[in-house]
Amino acid sequence: MLERLVEYWLTSVGELGYQVPFTQLLMAEGHRVLQGPVHHPFEHGKDIITIDPRKRLSAFQLKGPDEISDLKGLERYQGQLDALAMAAISHPSIGAGRLPDRVYVVTNGVLRPEVRDRLNQISAGNVARRLPPLEFIERDHLVSRLLAVHGRYLPSEPASFRRLVELYSDDGLGPLPTQRLLSFLEESLPFTGATSPTGVQRAIGSAALLTAYALRGWEASANHLAVAQGWLVYALVVLRLAEEQSAPPERWEPSFALAFGAARAALERLLAEASERDDLLVPDLAEGAFYGTRVLLVCGYGSALLLAERILGEPESSRPALTKLLRREVKYARVLGESGGPLLFAIASALSLLESSLVGEAVIERYARGLLLRNQPGAKGALADPYHPIDEVLARSLELDNGEQLSDERFDGRAFTARAAIEWLTRRLRRRSVASLWASYTLLVTCEFVPSSPARLLTLGDDDGRLEMRMPKLPGSWRDLRTEALQLDKADVPAVLWRHPEMLPFLPLLLPPRLTASLVRVIDYLLFPSGDYVIRDSVGQEGSEPAPRQKRPSRPASSRSVPADDGRAKADPKPAKAPTRERK
Amino acid sequence: MLPDFPDLKRRVNTRLLRFVREQVPIVAPLLRDVSAYTQHEGRRGELTRADASTDTTLFKAAHFRFELPKEEMHTIDLASLRRRLIELAEQIAAHQSHLMLTRVGEAAAAVGNEVNVGGELKPEHLLDVMRKVHVDFDPATNKPKPGFSWVMHPDTATKVIAKVQEWEKDPAFMAELSRIEDQQREAWRAREARRILAD
Numbered sequence: 001m002l003e004r005l006v007e008y009w010l011t012s013v014g015e016l017g018y019q020v021p022f023t024q025l026l027m028a029e030g031h032r033v034l035q036g037p038v039h040h041p042f043e044h045g046k047d048i049i050t051i052d053p054r055k056r057l058s059a060f061q062l063k064g065p066d067e068i069s070d071l072k073g074l075e076r077y078q079g080q081l082d083a084l085a086m087a088a089i090s091h092p093s094i095g096a097g098r099l100p101d102r103v104y105v106v107t108n109g110v111l112r113p114e115v116r117d118r119l120n121q122i123s124a125g126n127v128a129r130r131l132p133p134l135e136f137i138e139r140d141h142l143v144s145r146l147l148a149v150h151g152r153y154l155p156s157e158p159a160s161f162r163r164l165v166e167l168y169s170d171d172g173l174g175p176l177p178t179q180r181l182l183s184f185l186e187e188s189l190p191f192t193g194a195t196s197p198t199g200v201q202r203a204i205g206s207a208a209l210l211t212a213y214a215l216r217g218w219e220a221s222a223n224h225l226a227v228a229q230g231w232l233v234y235a236l237v238v239l240r241l242a243e244e245q246s247a248p249p250e251r252w253e254p255s256f257a258l259a260f261g262a263a264r265a266a267l268e269r270l271l272a273e274a275s276e277r278d279d280l281l282v283p284d285l286a287e288g289a290f291y292g293t294r295v296l297l298v299c300g301y302g303s304a305l306l307l308a309e310r311i312l313g314e315p316e317s318s319r320p321a322l323t324k325l326l327r328r329e330v331k332y333a334r335v336l337g338e339s340g341g342p343l344l345f346a347i348a349s350a351l352s353l354l355e356s357s358l359v360g361e362a363v364i365e366r367y368a369r370g371l372l373l374r375n376q377p378g379a380k381g382a383l384a385d386p387y388h389p390i391d392e393v394l395a396r397s398l399e400l401d402n403g404e405q406l407s408d409e410r411f412d413g414r415a416f417t418a419r420a421a422i423e424w425l426t427r428r429l430r431r432r433s434v435a436s437l438w439a440s441y442t443l444l445v446t447c448e449f450v451p452s453s454p455a456r457l458l459t460l461g462d463d464d465g466r467l468e469m470r471m472p473k474l475p476g477s478w479r480d481l482r483t484e485a486l487q488l489d490k491a492d493v494p495a496v497l498w499r500h501p502e503m504l505p506f507l508p509l510l511l512p513p514r515l516t517a518s519l520v521r522v523i524d525y526l527l528f529p530s531g532d533y534v535i536r537d538s539v540g541q542e543g544s545e546p547a548p549r550q551k552r553p554s555r556p557a558s559s560r561s562v563p564a565d566d567g568r569a570k571a572d573p574k575p576a577k578a579p580t581r582e583r584k
Numbered sequence: 585m586l587p588d589f590p591d592l593k594r595r596v597n598t599r600l601l602r603f604v605r606e607q608v609p610i611v612a613p614l615l616r617d618v619s620a621y622t623q624h625e626g627r628r629g630e631l632t633r634a635d636a637s638t639d640t641t642l643f644k645a646a647h648f649r650f651e652l653p654k655e656e657m658h659t660i661d662l663a664s665l666r667r668r669l670i671e672l673a674e675q676i677a678a679h680q681s682h683l684m685l686t687r688v689g690e691a692a693a694a695v696g697n698e699v700n701v702g703g704e705l706k707p708e709h710l711l712d713v714m715r716k717v718h719v720d721f722d723p724a725t726n727k728p729k730p731g732f733s734w735v736m737h738p739d740t741a742t743k744v745i746a747k748v749q750e751w752e753k754d755p756a757f758m759a760e761l762s763r764i765e766d767q768q769r770e771a772w773r774a775r776e777a778r779r780i781l782a783d
Contacts, residue, residue, distance in 0.1 A: 410620060464627070471632065476782065477781075
């Protein structure tokens with residue numbers, strides 16, 4: 001049964017669908033991965049580079065099921081096969097001019113006998129020319145190796161197995177049920193009790209494989225957003241496990257990096273497709289009811305990718321496509337519930353980076369105004385709280401059956417994302433805007449969930465946490481508001497997120513109730529660093545200074561060249577820099 | 585096993601439970617204007633009011649009994665079942681009303697916002713109550729917002745209503761009532777004027 005499941009999965013996905021599990025397999029077999037799956041002009045035939053357990057430098061070229069199954073196909077890739085063996089490895093940890101010791105061509109298809117023979121002959125020719133021998137790995141090898149390494153970690157509980165099969169058998173044309181995937185992965189990993197670092201590592205490796213199985217349909221349908229969400233959910237679970245088990249980074253970081261890389265690649269494909277098109281239409285009679293939500297999702301996740309690149313200080317490869325996409329589409333974005341709020345925050349931050357701070361501020365101001373108006377006490381049609389995912393609020397707006405659950409709940413008189421929006425504007429000195437919103441803001445109770453531990457920020461359903469409900473002060477104080485908006489406690493996010501802050505822009509997108517004022521402060525601080533922040537470390541993590549890793553730091557909010565709307569000229573004499581004030 | 589329809593049963597059960605919830609404010613109109621929200625996560629809620637006072641909500645489980653004998657299960661249809669479920673709604677409503685009045689009473693007593701009649705109800709007692717209650721006004725009409733309720737036992741209500749109708753014939757009583765409403769309106773205006781962002 002398991003063998004058939006793995007085999008069918010391998011048959012149905014392309015090269016991109018199995019590259020992460022294959023890399024994970026290599027890691028489980030003792031390889032040290034130097035370069036994860038890459039596809040760019042500088043790869044020179046080497047998708048993956050590793051050092052195998054016998055210290056041999058190994059390079060892998062991955063191919064889809066039909067790409068090299070016959071000679072005609074193989075000959076199309078002859079150049080890549082030559083480069084795989086003949087081109088020196090270009091990697092900072094490897095000396096210049098070094099050839100690999102072993103090279104492999106990997107396919108999830110079945111090779112014809114003549115192709116195997118050709119590959120054997122190429123290998124013999126390589127050896128004769130003192131080049132590395134060329135070996136090949138095909139579907140049957142992959143199945144047996146995957147089962148040997150990860151087979152025992154497949155879910156044995158019927159309920160968990162059923163969840164996997166349900167995900168596995170999905171056609172992947174619709175949205176990914178991220179909460180179901182999250183619950184399934186959480187069930188599969190050792191969150192209860194202490195687990196040895198080796199146990200954690202093995203479980204994480206197997207969960208990567210399970211994620212790949214679960215994403216089969218979405219991968220096969222080239223549903224890039226769903227694939228990205230799937231790998232981000234996996235990355236989130238890995239971070240939580242690492243935090244809760246205090247696992248050494250070398251046990252989980254390679255898997256995290258692999259998943260984050262896969263998510264990033266999927267989002268790049270999404271952005272490329274979305275920006276190359278004239279619009280984001282998927283023609284249908286009822287398309288108009290869905291378009292705004294699709295725009296919100298595509299622009300929101302695309303924006304989060306840019307924010308992650310900015311936080312990492314890496315080249316912002318998403319910038320051209322995202323700029324084009326946002327300019328063309330953002331006006332159509334539609335927020336139907338507070339679960340859409342985090343996407344809008346990501347869009348606003350991206351617009352601040354791509355266009356101007358004012359453009360981003362306009363987005364949040366419009367959102368805050370709409371939310372405060374819609375959710376006034378007694379108002380009909382208040383925006384649903386962020387515990388109701390986008391597809392649920394969409395169903396509610398369309399008066400469809402699965403939105404019925406929402407009709408049992410009241411949402412007027414309170415809001416979960418209002419405080420974050422008010423603070424966002426406050427940090428940008430939009431005093432007049434905030435003042436104009438204040439009266440309606442004071443009529444709401446702002447709600448935010450405070451998890452019982454930092455690790456619980458990375459999941460939902462924390463029984464030991466508490467819901468914090470606040471009624472804004474009467475009258476409000478701009479000074480107090482600004483002080484609060486610039487206070488940051490390192491303990492508000494788990495240590496693993498300070499280690500991998502690139503995950504922060506995606507966290508509230510995956511878990512909308514986790515978008516709180518304090519989380520947005522951290523994200524804002526990393527994206528728009530300013531000396532105005534007061535950093536506190538309530539768990540005493542001195543020495544783990546989370547200075548932003550940006551190469552091109554933005555100016556602090558208070559030193560913008562645009563006039564602030566409080567009527568006073570704003571010019572911060574301090575240059576943009578990492579936090580200078582630490583309070584213990 | 586015997587053939588069954590678990591999915592349909594799950595759906596109809598969901599609808600029946602919703603029906604019970606919808607009946608609660610109908611059988612207990614007092615609850616109609618009380619906002620009820622769902623807390624999706626956590627067993628505790630902490631409220632910080634505008635004046636910085638705080639309150640903690642700890643959720644308590646409540647149990648209600650509803651019995652459907654096997655004999656009835658053979659034939660009962662949805663319409664009959666709904667009629668029976670109103671009994672359940674009444675139990676829930678009674679529990680919620682009691683809980684709410686207890687909490688309100690405790691909160692009022694804690695800050696001394698209560699009027700002790702001591703014996704016979706007199707006009708000054710009623711006027712005192714009117715001075716102490718929190719009243720919001722409709723900005724469009726300047727009239728008190730609807731939703732103000734008096735809660736009392738029906739026997740008490742019969743006596744009190746008769747007395748109040750008698751007092752309402754007294755111009756001095758009505759003038760004082762009007763003066764209190766003006767004071768409440770001013771207090772409301774002052775409160776609303778504080779919904780600003782100062783320095």
